[in-house]
Amino acid sequence: MCVAVPVEIVKIDGTEAWVNFGGVQKMVSIALVEDVKVGDYVLLHAGCAVSRLDRKEAEKTLELFKAYTMMQKE
Amino acid sequence: MCVAVPVEIVKIDGTEAWVNFGGVQKMVSIALVEDVKVGDYVLLHAGCAVSRLDRKEAEKTLELFKAYTMMQKE
Amino acid sequence: MELITLAHGSGGKSSHQLIEGLFYKYFRNDILEQRNDASVLPEILGRIAVSTDSFVIHPVFFPGGDIGKLSVYGTVNDLAMSGAKPLYITAAFIIEEGFPLKDLEKIVASMSEAAKAAEVKIIAGDTKVVEAGSADQIYINTTGIGILPKDMNIGGQNAKGGDKILVSGTLGDHGTAIMALRKGFEFVTDLESDCGLLSGMIQEILQAGADIKVLRDPTRGGLAATLNEISQQSKVGMLLEEGAIPVKQAVRSLCEILGLDPLYIANEGKLLVIAAEEDAERVLAVMKNHPLGKDAAMIGTVMDSPKGQVYLKTEIGGTRILHMPAGELLPRIC
Amino acid sequence: MELITLAHGSGGKSSHQLIEGLFYKYFRNDILEQRNDASVLPEILGRIAVSTDSFVIHPVFFPGGDIGKLSVYGTVNDLAMSGAKPLYITAAFIIEEGFPLKDLEKIVASMSEAAKAAEVKIIAGDTKVVEAGSADQIYINTTGIGILPKDMNIGGQNAKGGDKILVSGTLGDHGTAIMALRKGFEFVTDLESDCGLLSGMIQEILQAGADIKVLRDPTRGGLAATLNEISQQSKVGMLLEEGAIPVKQAVRSLCEILGLDPLYIANEGKLLVIAAEEDAERVLAVMKNHPLGKDAAMIGTVMDSPKGQVYLKTEIGGTRILHMPAGELLPRIC
Amino acid sequence: MKYLTEFRDPALTKTLIQKIEKKAIQEVIIMEVCGTHTMSIFKSGLRGLLPPQVRLISGPGCPVCVTPQSYIDTAIQLTERQDVILTAFGDMLRVPGTEGSLMAQKSKGRDVRMVYSPMDAVQLALDNPHKEVVFLAVGFETTAPAIALSVDQAKKADIHNYSILQSIKTMPNTMEALVVEEDIQIHGFLCPGHVSAVIGVKPYRFLSEKYGLPAVIAGFESLDILMGIYHILDMMDKKDYKVVNEYTRLVSEEGNLKALEMITKIFEVTASVWRGLGSIEGTGLKLKQEYENYDTVKKLGIQMASEQPVKGCICGEILKGKACPLDCRLFSTACTPENPVGACMVSEEGTCAAYYKYGEFRD
Amino acid sequence: MKYLTEFRDPALTKTLIQKIEKKAIQEVIIMEVCGTHTMSIFKSGLRGLLPPQVRLISGPGCPVCVTPQSYIDTAIQLTERQDVILTAFGDMLRVPGTEGSLMAQKSKGRDVRMVYSPMDAVQLALDNPHKEVVFLAVGFETTAPAIALSVDQAKKADIHNYSILQSIKTMPNTMEALVVEEDIQIHGFLCPGHVSAVIGVKPYRFLSEKYGLPAVIAGFESLDILMGIYHILDMMDKKDYKVVNEYTRLVSEEGNLKALEMITKIFEVTASVWRGLGSIEGTGLKLKQEYENYDTVKKLGIQMASEQPVKGCICGEILKGKACPLDCRLFSTACTPENPVGACMVSEEGTCAAYYKYGEFRD
């Protein structure tokens, strides 16, 4: 229901930040996410970062997918 | 300095009147001319009748012109 | 009431529905039927005349015509001014969103009728819709293609001293008819735009075998602009007879009220002819014989010098320069 | 800073100064030099292709081009899509008063350059100036005329089952480059409009002697609209391979953010080719060899049925209909 | 066009010219005060038909011409306000200020509207209750009644978003200011017919009575003008100087009392700044105190721009009849109708514009 | 597009589908609550790749779909006011009211502007001090923080010409309302990933704990969705019902506390009217009393229009998962994306629009 994409923080300026998403950059609000720094990923929706992306969890999920499909192949 | 033309009163409605000038009609103010009636001629300037035309004087002037030019021809 | 929306110009379903349901309905012909990026015409056996004009008139419906009729006749007339036989026109629309579909239909129907009268096919089109406030209702571009008879050589560069200047009727009708409607003016007149098709009259003139130097329709800028243009192109002077120039009573009257000059007012269905002196009377007779030419008149003479100047002999015998118009026509009240 | 005023469109002195000082300066050629209501072209020995388009883009200057270049290439491309050699174009301007003269000059210079690149002459023109608030800066109509080689028969009606569908490069560049600039959006990208001239590539393809069925430039409505049109005209179906369709990373990204689909986004310099199966690889090689075709790809196949439907095989192996776009593209946020 | 075309009769015109030719035995300089006379003379080519010893020179009788540049500058500043709709007569739009014109402002999208009548501006105020509608109140006694009426109507209708930027001028004192200048050589005056329709004959009497100058109140058709010239020549001939009223069909001895009443109800006499002439006492009209809510300057609390003379432009001299446009080195080069420098080029009836457009041609 | 494309890997997708095929031994009906899931499923053609016994049905998870018609009617009425600039997300513009849409109003020249963010509307308010800028505040918990932030920022910046027309909705109670309906046959839920990024996992626990239903919080890429389906099948297989969080990269147990704080600072829970579902207690957010100056209805003293059901449209049934678009006799005839009747056809991710646009094709 909510078009949102994971974007990388490029430059922080107070409660706003430049973010990058596959070659598209934009200034967005980061007022609603705690402790983000350059290089972090956040979920962007309607001009606002609404969540932080946990990179470790992302990798774990991918590993899990791979594990599942390995199981399959076995 | 003031583009103005002699127009004929066609229809009166209070302080306004429809006037006709060679096939062009318009509603104008007659608030500033005394005692005009349908068929009278007034001088129209900037949407306002600013003077009454005296038809007898107009004819007299024309007669005068003719008289002058007669004199000439004699 | 159905309105034009941006969707009608988006290239999607609504665009196609508009094209099918409206433009094809009224303009249908074998060439338009091709439905490709470019329309293919059969070979034209001769030199080709081309003319383009965009029409931006307000109001779009006016006494004597509408923007649709105007856009067809305007371009067909320009083709005819070269002596060409008009064959095809293209029609490109820029429409402000919110424009009523039924008004668009009236305009398209009017174009279709005008195209039939002019015996031209509408062979290609385009529709763009712009946001509300980005156009004044509707603008139409038409581009025309015609075939030029062999040895035809008519143009603004051909006037010579001694040639006669003729017009096909009263001047200033279109511009004053539109001006009377202008917001805040609201003059009531029975003036009508002269918006009309001149190719027929021109064919008759050409068939009369007269030596025609220049044909032109005195549109924007009126007779004054057109004659100044020609006098510069041909490097000649001109002398007009004020008393010979046909102007309707109501046109004259409105111009008096607003401090304007009928010779600077636009026409949309008047033909200006410059013909060799010896043929001038014959041309005038042909013009007067045509339904659109009953008020035709010989109004002046081309002079070898002074070059590039147009003079007017006034009714009381004075002479003044008829300048190229400068700037927009502004009614003078004071 | 000098601005365009209503006087520049009045048909008087200012109009003539603009025409002389700007349009003739950049467009000058023997035909335009005639300065008459219609321009006379030499005979064209063959069938004639004609196309018209109005250009209403905002902003008028954008990364990769401007409205002037776009207006020339757009019409030249449409002519080329019929297999014609483009020869002439007309240029009609509708300008909002207050438009800076120096911006107009940049646009006219850009048109002149584009016309040279495309080897077409600008042979007729028109200028209308409308009141402030009655246009969005400037609109340009161009109408093009080309000559069609004998036996050339290319068009949207010719696709047959088994034919291959090719595109000359990445899709959606123009539309996204413009959208990123939209007021209130202000995305920073290095996206550029693909605004480009396709007649050269088409000549090379035609010279390769391949059996070309359809040529089209997927402009408004994008690839989806264009293929739906063709599938309806030819009464065929189509199946595209999502994975084979070239789309730039940044185009894909912006579309993800705004909830849009690159296949519905406008292109202004991309060529869609439908060729006989046996010639498809050869055509692809010619395209890839052209400077504008390095990302060319074969993206799908024409099917005998279901008629009028375009399908897309997704990267994960699913299939979906690629509908004709409905309505204007609206970014979805929610 | 009844009561108009009869007074242009070509045959009568020609015989009148012959009469003038006979009468004009020495050089006579006549000023037509009114711009509409100027225009009419040029449009009919009358000047070329008169004997060379009769010289017509044009006076300060175009209200657009004489409006100071600072007034235009102020009007331009007003258009920069989002809450203002500026309304004006058509020919005001082209008048150049120090930089640009109202037409140029309109080009930039500012809300400048041409009206035919001040009453149309009042209507606009009614239609746009959230905007202040400012009318550029320029004109002479012919126009003053209509402007007065617009203020009167606005007040009666309780319209609070209408005001006028004042620059209304009056004629007789201005003519006196010209006459008292030492180096002026004017033998007689054609008095402005339409101003006279409002103010009557009396206000011109000082010309003959105080300065011994012949004057004729004349209409605007060729016969009217020629008759005016003839009367002046005749008075000079007879050395009997009066104010002759040739325009009796529209001008009475007392003028239009009802219109004069309206003027004095709304306005009072004041000094006024004339372009090229400077400030002249008793030549302007301003709103009376009880109408000062209709004064744009007071109402919006703005400052009038300051007046800067235009370099090279000799409008002032031309308006006084001391120079002709051909004496100006800017004429037809830097200064043309499409790019006017001074106000005399701006108005179609301005002296310089008239010279430019209707330059004579004798074959 | 890091953290996106990896989760679309075609090879992994195919093997996951094979695993699902093996697992799906009986008919299973799974509701994807979220419109973005719906869209993603159709866009990737996933539905056609799943075994027929796995049926995906679409829930009420598109905020545009569920906005009542009366809300649009009120917004349309607002556009008729000259002092209002109406701002909205792009897909709100096409939503039909009783008559017309905001897009149609824009066509007529009304001041309707699409914004990307509610903060853009606040900026517009700053740029247009003489206008009231109204933002159409629709959305779920994903969007609520951004809207709350806009109100917070407006208040801090002392901006008094910004207000919101409220229709913010919340998910968990709505899902419960679906579950308690007797005739609903849903075996499991795909929970909305981006709503969950804000509210966390906890609010869904009632599904398994109270109703014994398996649920998975899933991302929007094909692998995410397939893994969600696999988890549901697996739980059903094992009869061990839980709320599984597949989307751990963006969804934590507690959600985004800072965003939740902002929501509770500005809003409080209220009942909300859902198109087709009627009023549901505890499924809406409204401005707290101290922010009621930012409530368009109170501020402008307007009345919300009254709700009239659309004849023939079965949106309500579709949103509850009781019917599919093909059951509607208006579908693809009277109701199409270019002329949508109900809200499910309006949004590109609306169930009916998705069915219309991405109708399946199996070769």
Ligand code: SF4
């Ligand atoms: S020609 Fe121009 S600059 Fe010279 S006096 Fe006249 S208005 Fe002034």
Ligand code: SF4
């Ligand atoms: S197809 Fe249209 S009318 Fe039918 S349920 Fe869907 S939105 Fe409602």
Ligand SMILES: [Mg+2]
């Ligand atoms: Mg033309």
Ligand SMILES: [Mg+2]
């Ligand atoms: Mg033309």
Ligand SMILES: [Mg+2]
């Ligand atoms: Mg087109």
Ligand SMILES: [Mg+2]
């Ligand atoms: Mg408009």
Ligand SMILES: [Mg+2]
């Ligand atoms: Mg012409």
Ligand SMILES: [Mg+2]
């Ligand atoms: Mg085209």
Ligand SMILES: [Mg+2]
């Ligand atoms: Mg095109």
Ligand SMILES: [Mg+2]
């Ligand atoms: Mg033209």
Ligand SMILES: [Mg+2]
């Ligand atoms: Mg604009």
Ligand SMILES: [Mg+2]
């Ligand atoms: Mg094309």
